[in-house]
Amino acid sequence: MGYEYDFVVIGGGSGGMAAAKEAARLGAKVALFDFVKPTVHGTKWGLGGTCVNVGCVPKKIMHYSSLLGAGLHDAAYLGWQLPSNVQHNWETMVDAVQSHVKKLNFSYRVGLRSNKVQYINALARFQDPHTIAYELKNGPTQTLTAQHILIATGGRPTVPADVPGAKEYAITSDDLFSLQTPPGKTLVVGGSYIALECAGFLHELKYPTTVAVRSILLRGFDRQAAAKIQEVMVAQGMNFRFSVLPTSITKNEATGKLHVALRNSETNETFSEEFDTVLYAVGRTADTFGLGLENTGVVALPNGKFDTVNEATNVPHIHAVGDVLQGKPELTPVAIRAGEYLVRRIFGNSTKTMNYDLVPTTVFTPVEYGTIGLSEEEAIARYGKEDIVVYPWEFQTLEWGAVHRQKAESAREGDYDIDFPANCLSKLICLKSANEKVIGFHFVGPNAGEVTQGFAVAVAMGATKEDFDNVVGIHPTDAESFQALTVTKESGASWVASGGCGGGVCG
Known part of the structure; x- marks a missing residue:
C-alpha cells in the first residue's frame, strides 16, 4: 500500500518494546515512538516505560532495602554484632536505584538498535488513521505512515483536581x-x-x-x-x-x-x-488523551481506555496493549505477552491469543501477597457459595518465630499480647463440582512473588486440591503449607496454626 513502515508503536514501555522487537524479528519494518512528559515537579526518565523507571524495578529495589533494615533485628538476635547507630541513607539508596535504571535504559536503546527498530524520541500524534505526526527537539513537524499502529502508552498517576494544592x-x-x-x-x-x-x-x-x-x-x-x-x-x-x-x-x-x-x-x-x-x-489514568484519536475513528472510553477484541480497537489496523485496555490486568508481563502474540498474528501467521485469566501477580508490601485467579468473593459471585470450598491456613514464618519479632509500640496500646501475629496466610479456593479444581490461589507471606510464580503453572494446568495434597512439601518452608491444607472455612474449625514449624508440621 506504499506505507513507509509496516508497524509503528506509540509508547516505549515493556509492551511496546516487546511488540516492536518481535515485529522486527518477523521481518517487519518498525518504528517506535517514546517521549516522557515531565511531572509537575520536573521529574522525567529514559526509555523503558513505567515498570523500569518509576514502577516495578525501583519499587522492588527499595522494597528489598526496607527488608534488609527490618532484618537487622533478626540478625542481632541470631548473633550478628551490629553497631548501635545503624542508619539508613536515602540518597545512597536512590543513587543505587537510579544507576541500575539508567543501565537498563541504555540496554533497551541497544536492544532496539540491534533489532533494527527505528527509535524516535518524540511525542507522537495521529494525523489520520495511517499517519503519525511528530516533532523532534526544536525541529519542524514531520510525518510518517504505517500499515499497522500499536498504542502502548500506558498510564500516569492520578492526582485529584478538586483538592486545592x-x-x-x-x-x-x-x-x-x-x-x-x-x-x-x-x-x-x-x-x-x-x-x-x-x-x-x-x-x-x-x-x-x-x-x-x-x-x-x-x-x-x-x-x-x-x-x-x-x-x-x-x-x-x-x-x-x-x-x-x-x-x-x-x-x-x-x-x-x-x-x-x-x-x-x-x-x-x-x-x-x-x-x-x-x-x-x-489510581492511574490512561495516557491516551492528546493522541489525536479524533483523527482516526478510534473510539475510546471516557477514561481514555479501549475496549478491544484480541488487542484490536474498532479500527482494525490500530491496536492497543497494556494499561490502556479496559478490564485487563495492568501488569508488565501481561503487556509483553499480549504484544508479542498480537505481532505474531499480524506478521507471523499465528492464531494464538492472549489468555487474561489466571494471571499471577504479587503485591510487594513488607509481607508480600501473591494471587492467582479468583478471590473468594468473586468465586462465590460466579459459582454460588454452595459450589465453593475454601481452605485457609494462618501461621508464623519459622524464622520470624525464632527471633521473636514483636509488635510496634503503636500497635500495643490496650493489647497485652506483644508478640507478632501470624504473618502468613495460605488459601486455596476450589470448585466442588469440578473435583475441587483450584480456581483461586492466595498467599500472604515472605517471598510471595517467588512462591506464587511456581504454583501458577499448576493452577494454569487445572490442578485440583488432590493434586496439591499429593505433592510432598519442602520442609521447613512457608510454601509447603499448600501441601497440607485440611481445614475448610465451612467447618467452623480454627485455621490458625498453634505450632512453630512455619508452613509445615514438625511431627
Missing part, C-alpha cells in the same frame, strides 16, 4: 524513586497496591508514614488476604486512617512543611496535620 505540592510514584532528599514524615493517600507498597517500604525505612484511605484496602483483591496485610502492617506500626482524605494542601514557605487539611467522611470531622511529603496513589 494537591497537583502543586503532592508527589506521585513518578517522583518518589528519584527523590533527591529524604521524604521525611509522609502522608500516603490511597489504598491501592501502589499506595501500600510505597507506604510499606517508607515505614520500614523508618520514615513516619500515615496512610489515608477513602474506603478499603486493595479493592478487587481477596478480602481475607487484604485483612491479613492490614493486620501485619499495623503490627509493624503503620498508621492507617480510614474514611479520611485531604481537602486541601498548603505549603509553609518558611519551613517547607505541607499543611494538610483532612476530613473523615463518616463523622464529617475535619482536622489538619503537617507532613514533609504527601504522596498520591489513588
